[in-house]
Amino acid sequence: MRTATVTRSTAETSIEVTIDLDGTGVYDNQTGIGFFDHMLDQLSRHALIDMTVRAKGDLHIDDHHTVEDVGIALGRALAEAMGDKRGIRRYGSCLLAMDDTLVRAALDLSGRPYLVWKVDFTAERIGTFDTELVREFFQGFSTHSGMTLHVERLDGINSHHIAEAAFKAVARALRDALESDPRKADAVPSTKGTLSE
Numbered sequence: 302m303r304t305a306t307v308t309r310s311t312a313e314t315s316i317e318v319t320i321d322l323d324g325t326g327v328y329d330n331q332t333g334i335g336f337f338d339h340m341l342d343q344l345s346r347h348a349l350i351d352m353t354v355r356a357k358g359d360l361h362i363d364d365h366h367t368v369e370d371v372g373i374a375l376g377r378a379l380a381e382a383m384g385d386k387r388g389i390r391r392y393g394s395c396l397l398a399m400d401d402t403l404v405r406a407a408l409d410l411s412g413r414p415y416l417v418w419k420v421d422f423t424a425e426r427i428g429t430f431d432t433e434l435v436r437e438f439f440q441g442f443s444t445h446s447g448m449t450l451h452v453e454r455l456d457g458i459n460s461h462h463i464a465e466a467a468f469k470a471v472a473r474a475l476r477d478a479l480e481s482d483p484r485k486a487d488a489v490p491s492t493k494g495t496l497s498e
Contacts, residue, residue, distance in 0.1 A: 303479075305381035309374040313366040314358040318374045322382050322479055324351025332356040332371060334364050336430040337438075340468045341371070347472035348479070368434040372441025379446040383479070386410060388487060393478030397470035402457035406470035410478050412447040416440050419453040420467055424460040435464050439471070 303322035310316070328345035330338045332354060345352035354375070358367030383389070394407040404420070416439060422432040443450040452471060457463040 303382045303384065305378040307374050307378040307381065309370055309377075311366075311370065314356060314370040316354070316356045316358075316367075316370055316374045318355075318371070318378045319353045320375070320378045320382055321351035322379075325349055327351045328353070330354040332367055333358065333360050334367060334430065336427055336464075337364065337368055337371075337434075340435075340438075340464060343465060343468045344472045344475075347469050348475045350475075350479075364431060364434055365437065369437045369441050372438040373445045376442045376445030376448075379442075379448075383410065383446075386412075388481050390478055390480050390482045393474035393476065395470045395473035395477070397466050397473060399462050399466040399469065401459055402462040402466045403455040404457070404463070404466040404470045405451075405453045405455055406467070406474045407451045408443075408471070408474050408478055409449040410447070411449050413449060414444040414447050415449045416443045417451040417453075419451075420463065421454060422460045422463055423458055427461050427464060432460055432464065435467060439467075 304320065306319040308317045326346040326349045328342045330341040330352060332338055341354055354371060356367050356371050360367060389410065391410050396405050418436050425432060439450060439452065452467055454463055
Protein backbone atom coordinates (compact mmCIF):
# COMPACT_ATOMS: atom_id res chain seq x y z
CA MET A 302 0.00 0.00 0.00
CA ARG A 303 1.44 3.35 -1.07
CA THR A 304 0.03 5.39 1.79
CA ALA A 305 1.41 7.77 4.37
CA THR A 306 0.34 10.00 7.24
CA VAL A 307 2.61 12.87 8.23
CA THR A 308 2.20 15.36 11.04
CA ARG A 309 4.05 18.64 11.39
CA SER A 310 3.76 20.80 14.48
CA THR A 311 5.55 24.10 15.03
CA ALA A 312 4.87 27.30 16.93
CA GLU A 313 3.22 28.57 13.73
CA THR A 314 1.21 25.60 12.44
CA SER A 315 -0.22 22.19 13.29
CA ILE A 316 -0.73 19.95 10.26
CA GLU A 317 -1.73 16.38 9.51
CA VAL A 318 -1.68 14.99 5.97
CA THR A 319 -2.84 11.54 4.86
CA ILE A 320 -2.44 10.36 1.27
CA ASP A 321 -3.06 7.22 -0.78
CA LEU A 322 -1.22 7.23 -4.09
CA ASP A 323 -3.44 4.47 -5.47
CA GLY A 324 -6.68 6.25 -4.76
CA THR A 325 -9.34 7.75 -6.98
CA GLY A 326 -8.91 11.43 -6.14
CA VAL A 327 -11.11 11.56 -3.03
CA TYR A 328 -10.27 14.63 -0.96
CA ASP A 329 -11.11 16.32 2.33
CA ASN A 330 -8.87 19.34 2.77
CA GLN A 331 -9.39 21.90 5.52
CA THR A 332 -6.70 24.52 6.03
CA GLY A 333 -8.79 27.55 6.96
CA ILE A 334 -7.84 29.12 3.59
CA GLY A 335 -10.69 28.64 1.14
CA PHE A 336 -8.81 29.21 -2.11
CA PHE A 337 -5.92 27.01 -1.00
CA ASP A 338 -8.34 24.19 -0.11
CA HIS A 339 -9.73 24.52 -3.64
CA MET A 340 -6.23 24.14 -5.09
CA LEU A 341 -5.44 21.10 -2.91
CA ASP A 342 -8.72 19.56 -4.07
CA GLN A 343 -7.56 20.02 -7.68
CA LEU A 344 -4.21 18.40 -6.90
CA SER A 345 -5.91 15.38 -5.35
CA ARG A 346 -8.61 14.98 -8.00
CA HIS A 347 -6.36 15.25 -11.04
CA ALA A 348 -3.46 13.22 -9.64
CA LEU A 349 -5.92 10.54 -8.44
CA ILE A 350 -4.34 10.73 -5.00
CA ASP A 351 -6.74 10.37 -2.06
CA MET A 352 -5.86 13.24 0.27
CA THR A 353 -6.92 14.49 3.67
CA VAL A 354 -5.33 17.66 5.03
CA ARG A 355 -6.03 19.23 8.40
CA ALA A 356 -4.15 22.44 9.11
CA LYS A 357 -4.37 25.05 11.82
CA GLY A 358 -2.05 27.98 11.42
CA ASP A 359 -1.39 31.55 12.47
CA LEU A 360 -3.84 32.98 9.95
CA HIS A 361 -4.18 36.11 12.10
CA ILE A 362 -0.71 36.98 10.78
CA ASP A 363 -1.19 35.80 7.19
CA ASP A 364 -1.52 32.61 5.14
CA HIS A 365 2.18 32.15 4.46
CA HIS A 366 3.18 29.69 7.21
CA THR A 367 0.12 27.50 6.68
CA VAL A 368 0.56 27.23 2.90
CA GLU A 369 4.31 26.63 3.12
CA ASP A 370 4.03 24.05 5.90
CA VAL A 371 1.27 22.13 4.14
CA GLY A 372 3.61 21.94 1.14
CA ILE A 373 6.36 20.58 3.38
CA ALA A 374 4.10 18.01 5.05
CA LEU A 375 2.54 16.91 1.76
CA GLY A 376 6.00 16.54 0.22
CA ARG A 377 7.16 14.38 3.11
CA ALA A 378 4.02 12.25 2.82
CA LEU A 379 4.63 11.77 -0.90
CA ALA A 380 8.23 10.72 -0.31
CA GLU A 381 7.17 8.24 2.37
CA ALA A 382 4.31 6.80 0.32
CA MET A 383 6.54 6.26 -2.74
CA GLY A 384 8.96 4.11 -0.74
CA ASP A 385 11.86 2.97 -2.94
CA LYS A 386 9.88 4.00 -6.06
CA ARG A 387 10.07 0.51 -7.49
CA GLY A 388 7.93 0.12 -10.60
CA ILE A 389 6.94 3.77 -11.11
CA ARG A 390 7.32 5.58 -14.41
CA ARG A 391 9.28 8.33 -12.60
CA TYR A 392 8.74 11.10 -15.18
CA GLY A 393 5.59 13.03 -15.96
CA SER A 394 4.57 16.10 -17.91
CA CYS A 395 1.42 17.97 -18.85
CA LEU A 396 0.51 20.84 -21.12
CA LEU A 397 -2.74 22.07 -19.59
CA ALA A 398 -5.22 24.52 -21.09
CA MET A 399 -7.79 26.24 -18.92
CA ASP A 400 -9.80 28.98 -20.62
CA ASP A 401 -7.34 31.85 -21.23
CA THR A 402 -4.47 30.04 -19.54
CA LEU A 403 -1.87 27.54 -20.74
CA VAL A 404 0.57 25.99 -18.23
CA ARG A 405 3.29 23.42 -18.76
CA ALA A 406 4.53 21.20 -15.94
CA ALA A 407 7.24 18.56 -16.09
CA LEU A 408 8.66 16.58 -13.19
CA ASP A 409 11.09 13.86 -12.21
CA LEU A 410 10.68 11.88 -8.98
CA SER A 411 14.44 11.66 -8.84
CA GLY A 412 15.11 12.19 -5.15
CA ARG A 413 16.95 15.38 -6.14
CA PRO A 414 14.73 18.37 -5.38
CA TYR A 415 14.79 21.36 -7.69
CA LEU A 416 12.12 23.90 -8.59
CA VAL A 417 12.07 25.99 -11.75
CA TRP A 418 9.14 28.39 -11.45
CA LYS A 419 8.23 30.59 -14.42
CA VAL A 420 4.69 31.53 -13.45
CA ASP A 421 3.79 35.20 -13.37
CA PHE A 422 0.43 36.34 -12.06
CA THR A 423 -1.56 39.29 -13.32
CA ALA A 424 -2.84 40.16 -9.84
CA GLU A 425 -1.27 40.18 -6.38
CA ARG A 426 -4.30 38.51 -4.80
CA ILE A 427 -7.05 36.06 -5.66
CA GLY A 428 -9.72 37.21 -3.24
CA THR A 429 -7.65 37.45 -0.05
CA PHE A 430 -5.10 34.84 -1.16
CA ASP A 431 -1.60 36.14 -1.96
CA THR A 432 -0.54 34.76 -5.36
CA GLU A 433 3.12 34.60 -4.22
CA LEU A 434 2.10 31.69 -1.98
CA VAL A 435 1.50 29.38 -4.94
CA ARG A 436 5.25 29.25 -5.51
CA GLU A 437 5.87 28.82 -1.77
CA PHE A 438 3.63 25.76 -1.73
CA PHE A 439 5.38 24.13 -4.67
CA GLN A 440 8.82 24.98 -3.22
CA GLY A 441 8.00 23.09 -0.03
CA PHE A 442 6.25 20.28 -1.90
CA SER A 443 9.06 19.67 -4.40
CA THR A 444 11.87 20.04 -1.87
CA HIS A 445 10.46 17.65 0.71
CA SER A 446 9.27 15.04 -1.78
CA GLY A 447 12.62 14.99 -3.57
CA MET A 448 11.07 16.11 -6.84
CA THR A 449 12.58 18.04 -9.73
CA LEU A 450 9.71 20.26 -10.87
CA HIS A 451 9.44 22.74 -13.72
CA VAL A 452 6.28 24.87 -14.05
CA GLU A 453 5.80 27.54 -16.70
CA ARG A 454 2.91 29.81 -17.65
CA LEU A 455 2.80 30.03 -21.42
CA ASP A 456 -0.33 32.17 -21.55
CA GLY A 457 -2.94 33.53 -19.20
CA ILE A 458 -4.83 36.62 -18.06
CA ASN A 459 -6.91 35.56 -15.06
CA SER A 460 -4.87 34.84 -11.92
CA HIS A 461 -7.40 32.32 -10.59
CA HIS A 462 -7.08 30.36 -13.83
CA ILE A 463 -3.28 30.61 -13.77
CA ALA A 464 -3.04 29.20 -10.24
CA GLU A 465 -5.60 26.48 -10.89
CA ALA A 466 -3.95 25.46 -14.16
CA ALA A 467 -0.60 25.19 -12.37
CA PHE A 468 -2.03 22.87 -9.71
CA LYS A 469 -3.86 20.79 -12.32
CA ALA A 470 -0.83 20.53 -14.61
CA VAL A 471 1.40 19.38 -11.75
CA ALA A 472 -1.30 16.92 -10.68
CA ARG A 473 -1.57 15.35 -14.12
CA ALA A 474 2.21 15.11 -14.45
CA LEU A 475 2.41 13.54 -11.00
CA ARG A 476 -0.29 11.03 -11.90
CA ASP A 477 1.76 9.88 -14.90
CA ALA A 478 5.01 9.70 -12.92
CA LEU A 479 3.48 7.66 -10.09
CA GLU A 480 1.76 5.09 -12.30
CA SER A 481 3.15 1.59 -12.52
CA ASP A 482 5.28 0.74 -15.55
CA PRO A 483 3.97 -2.66 -16.69
CA ARG A 484 7.24 -3.41 -18.48
CA LYS A 485 9.37 -2.78 -15.37
CA ALA A 486 7.03 -3.20 -12.40
CA ASP A 487 9.76 -4.78 -10.24
CA ALA A 488 12.57 -2.31 -10.97
CA VAL A 489 13.66 1.08 -9.71
CA PRO A 490 13.69 3.34 -12.81
CA SER A 491 17.33 4.36 -12.61
CA THR A 492 20.63 2.98 -13.88
CA LYS A 493 21.99 3.71 -10.38
CA GLY A 494 19.52 1.25 -8.88
CA THR A 495 18.21 3.83 -6.41
CA LEU A 496 16.16 7.03 -6.41
CA SER A 497 16.60 7.80 -2.73
CA GLU A 498 19.19 10.54 -3.24
